[in-house]
Amino acid sequence: MTRHIVRDRARKLLEPVVGLLASAGVPPLLVSLAGLALSLYGAAAVAGGALALGAVLLLLAGLCDVLDGDLARRRGLAGPFGAFIDSTLDRVTEFAYFGGIILYLVNRPAGFRDYDVAVALLALAGSVLTSYARARAEGLGLHCKVGMMERPERIALLVLGLLFGYHVLVVVLTVMAAITMLTFVQRVVHVRRLSQADYTPTDS
Amino acid sequence: MTRHIVRDRARKLLEPVVGLLASAGVPPLLVSLAGLALSLYGAAAVAGGALALGAVLLLLAGLCDVLDGDLARRRGLAGPFGAFIDSTLDRVTEFAYFGGIILYLVNRPAGFRDYDVAVALLALAGSVLTSYARARAEGLGLHCKVGMMERPERIALLVLGLLFGYHVLVVVLTVMAAITMLTFVQRVVHVRRLSQADYTPTDS
Numbered sequence: 001m002t003r004h005i006v007r008d009r010a011r012k013l014l015e016p017v018v019g020l021l022a023s024a025g026v027p028p029l030l031v032s033l034a035g036l037a038l039s040l041y042g043a044a045a046v047a048g049g050a051l052a053l054g055a056v057l058l059l060l061a062g063l064c065d066v067l068d069g070d071l072a073r074r075r076g077l078a079g080p081f082g083a084f085i086d087s088t089l090d091r092v093t094e095f096a097y098f099g100g101i102i103l104y105l106v107n108r109p110a111g112f113r114d115y116d117v118a119v120a121l122l123a124l125a126g127s128v129l130t131s132y133a134r135a136r137a138e139g140l141g142l143h144c145k146v147g148m149m150e151r152p153e154r155i156a157l158l159v160l161g162l163l164f165g166y167h168v169l170v171v172v173l174t175v176m177a178a179i180t181m182l183t184f185v186q187r188v189v190h191v192r193r194l195s196q197a198d199y200t201p202t203d204s
Numbered sequence: 205m206t207r208h209i210v211r212d213r214a215r216k217l218l219e220p221v222v223g224l225l226a227s228a229g230v231p232p233l234l235v236s237l238a239g240l241a242l243s244l245y246g247a248a249a250v251a252g253g254a255l256a257l258g259a260v261l262l263l264l265a266g267l268c269d270v271l272d273g274d275l276a277r278r279r280g281l282a283g284p285f286g287a288f289i290d291s292t293l294d295r296v297t298e299f300a301y302f303g304g305i306i307l308y309l310v311n312r313p314a315g316f317r318d319y320d321v322a323v324a325l326l327a328l329a330g331s332v333l334t335s336y337a338r339a340r341a342e343g344l345g346l347h348c349k350v351g352m353m354e355r356p357e358r359i360a361l362l363v364l365g366l367l368f369g370y371h372v373l374v375v376v377l378t379v380m381a382a383i384t385m386l387t388f389v390q391r392v393v394h395v396r397r398l399s400q401a402d403y404t405p406t407d408s
Binding site for chain 2: 080087095124125138188
């Protein structure tokens with residue numbers, strides 16, 4: 001699987017930074033919150049039409065997201081709350097960014113507004129539903145990590161779309177909507193298969 | 205807690221229908237999928253400006269959502285996949301409805317479009333994040349059912365907003381955005397408290 005290329009590359013690049021933060025005693029939660037702040041500001045920039053600034057801020061926020069987990073592991077602080085807040089803030093970031101993109105698309109004078117907004121909503125729904133399906137399956141004790149497009153790939157695509165402007169952005173959103181929705185359906189089918197293997201229904 | 209008033213009342217009203225469906229051998233998944241179809245059509249109606257039709261369809265979809273779980277229990281078919289698909293389709297429905305509302309708000313000639321769209325996005329984010337936080341916490345083995353506004357209350361509020369038209373709808377969305385975001389923060393704080401009770405960090 002080529003799934004972790006983006007995350008693994010970022011991780012290797014950031015190794016010295018993790019060492020620096022660890023020896024300075026920086027709490028991982030502070031890095032997570034810095035990432036959240038960068039995302040919220042980036043989303044506001046995108047909403048206001050400053051797409052390139054938004055792309056840079058999203059990229060920096062994505063780096064914080066890799067940093068906080070590695071820092072927690074390095075400092076021996078990795079625990080259930082860290083795992084919880086890390087993925088929860090990831091979802092907050094996704095809502096913020098897609099929200100910013102939708103507000104940008106709504107206010108563009110030209111363009112196919114209904115299509116643009118619908119496809120941005122679908123990409124948002126697909127991204128969040130993919131993560132929700134996994135979290136819900138794990139809550140029921142089922143493993144669920146199948147799928148083609150994880151968060152680092154989604155961020156890389158969005159950054160590209162923001163850098164190249166409106167038309168590329170809408171193409172990127174269309175691709176994301178299709179792939180994330182497919183991944184979501186894949187996960188639902190996967191959970192169905194897993195739970196049928198474990199349980200025999202009383203009839204049918 | 206008054207939290208389950210809406211769901212309990214619906215459940216009592218629907219008891220004879222559950223009996224009927226059970227004796228006819230209707231599979232619970234079929235009821236869930238009927239609910240999904242009603243929601244998608246309702247969302248399209250709202251997007252096209254037919255708010256009252258959308259309200260009726262959302263209400264019917266909400267009833268399907270109470271029915272499917274009760275039917276599964278009655279028929280002895282309640283299992284992990286049922287629990288999984290039930291909450292996952294709830295999220296799909298939420299995305300569909302808020303998506304329909306956002307498309308409706310975008311295309312309204314008058315109104316404060318930026319405010320309207322932003323508050324609808326916040327209500328969507330608050331609703332889904334509240335559910336995500338719970339699912340993620342349960343995936344980590346932590347119990348997380350605190351909060352003021354569960355799904356039946358959210359549906360009841362949305363139906364009201366849709367029935368009374370644009371201005372009431374925007375007020376309802378504003379209230380939902382505030383309450384669901386507060387519930388989300390409540391859950392994050394709750395999980396933090398729970399995980400600190402269970403684990404003693406190595407430093408600090």
